[in-house]
Amino acid sequence: MADALRVGIAGLGTVGASLVRIIQTRANELAVTCGRPIEIAAVTARDRTRDRGIDISAVTWFDSAEELAANAEIDVFVELMGGAEGAAADSVRAALRRGLHVVTANKALLAASGVELARIAEENGALLNFEAAVAGGIPVIKALRESLTGNTISRVYGIMNGTCNYILTRMEKEGLSFADCLKEAQRLGYAEADPAFDIEGNDTAHKLAILTTLAFGTQIAPDEIYLEGITNISIDDIHAAADLGYRIKLLGVAQRTETGIEQRVHPTMVPRDSVIAQVDGVTNAVAIESDILGELLMVGPGAGGNATASSVLGDIADIAKSRPGAQQVPVLGIPAASLTPYKRAQMQSHEGGYFIRLTVADRTGVFASIAARMAENAISLESIVQRSKPDSSAMSKTIILVTHATMENSVRKAVDAIKAESYLVGEPQVIRIERPKDM
The missing domain is CATH 3.30.70.260 (ACT domain)
Structure with a gap:
């Protein structure tokens, strides 16, 4: 059996702790599946003394993500801290420049710097995997980057934020106000103390920008998205939609037109009998329309420790299975230098x-x-x-x-x-x- 794949993890929150737990408890199965053991060799987090319910006593601790990326004896750097700038961005750049493979769940970082990071990875022969950055446990990145090669994609759309979908579902099914549903989402941990990033549509926009690049081969353009959140949706809107035969969902939509690419995030009325209308709670759904396959709809958990850790682990396993010298899949589906400038579609x-x-x-x-x-x-x-x-x-x-x-x-x-x-x-x-x- 090949030598162990040594992994360094920056960030031991809900996802990071779940990842450590899964790797440790399923070590034998992973070794057989991947053809080599996966070993957690180094970690870092804000608080070294916090009890996370995992045993990392034998793992090398680093005081910062930047130090771990620069000095740890690892093969893969896993970034689970979040944020478009600061330690997350600096440590990912440092790891890629060392030629380390990187796995991240950081959609904000990819939306802001994905093309730059792809170039650095390609220049240094490193893989940059990010399945967990969009739609949690749904393997939409792999589908767009690998499985649908040869298809011409016309549209990608879906429900990409579990917090918003949970709120809209509760409003409809229980007749609660937006404010009451938001408070409940915060109590259950589905929404942050400051929920603006989710409910104003920014989270969905970051994810949509990444999918747009993979689907259409354009440079990432998060600032070219028509953006509208759900804060203005009232119970009267929910009732009116129901009377008309619709349900309200926050959708992210990207589509190719004759004049360019259209990206938009906004509340949408969808027919009650459509498949996407049946997606409730914190569940996500992503649909891809293409010329050969037709429509592919993937539904699954969009957030949570285990769902996100599952996608992160899938990315790590792909790296473990790869072999030196083998042809690598480009980070963004095609080489970064081949991405075309984003051209915003005219109003239609x-x-x-x-x-x-x-x-x-x-x-x-x-x-x-x-x-x-x-x-x-x-x-x-x-x-x-x-x-x-x-x-x-x-x-x-x-x-x-x-x-x-x-x-x-x-x-x-x-x-x-x-x-x-x-x-x-x-x-x-x-x-x-x-x-x-x-x-």
Whole structure:
């Protein structure tokens, strides 16, 4: 049997501790599967004295990730600290420049510096694996980077943030407010004390940017994503969607168009009977549409210690199975130098249409004014419905509009014109609709 693959781990939080536990308890099975033992040779974390429920007494401890990457006698550097800059970025660069293979779950780092890191890895003959950076335990990176070679991909989309999906699921099934669901998510550990990165859509955007590069061979462009989170989704929106036969999900969507690549993250109404609408709780789902295979939908746990550690271990096992001198799969699917500049697509008509919810003063002429603002922007309406709450004082009413296919900027102009009218109460709500043919 070949010599052991020596692994250094930077970060012993939930994922890091789970990884250590799995490697130690399944050492024999891993050795047989990989053709060589996997040995944890070095670790580092913020607190050396913390009880993590794992035995690392025989493992060399380093006081910093940078020191571990620069000096440890290891073959693979595993970065599980997080963050786009600082120790995570510096230690990964140092490891790659040493020719060490790197495994990371850090989507923020990859979104910010993925192309640069890919170049460093390729220049030094190192592998950079990051399956756990997107959708937790779902092997979407391997699918895009390896399994779908030869396919021309037209679209990648999915539910990529378990916190948001959990909140939207609880709102629908239990009638709770956004604020109450967020508090419960924080209590259960699904949401951070500061949840903005998740609920504002940034986490999904980082993951989408990585998938876009793998799918379309462009440079990573996290700043070229239309971004909208779920903080403005109300229980009224949830109920209205249900009445119309939809469920609301936060989707990340990247697709190839004739004018470039379109990337967007936003709440979306999806048909209740579609497969992706059935994905509840903290579960993730990623769909890939291609010319040869058609549509591939992968569903599974998107976060958590064991799910993420499983993907990290899969990356380590791939390295253990590789042999010196063998052809390596490029970090981002194709060599970094061959990635094309990202070209943002021009605005195009959204075939699914839009859901628009307006709360207006209950007075004569409001319907006619709203219809006029829509017509002025060439927006065709599929339906317009007035809704009133049973206990309403009749001082205001809710109007639900569903449009046919139209342009995003046309909808925004119409809504802005309505906002300028004196009859609008509160902020309007606009949500994209995805039809079955779009899914």
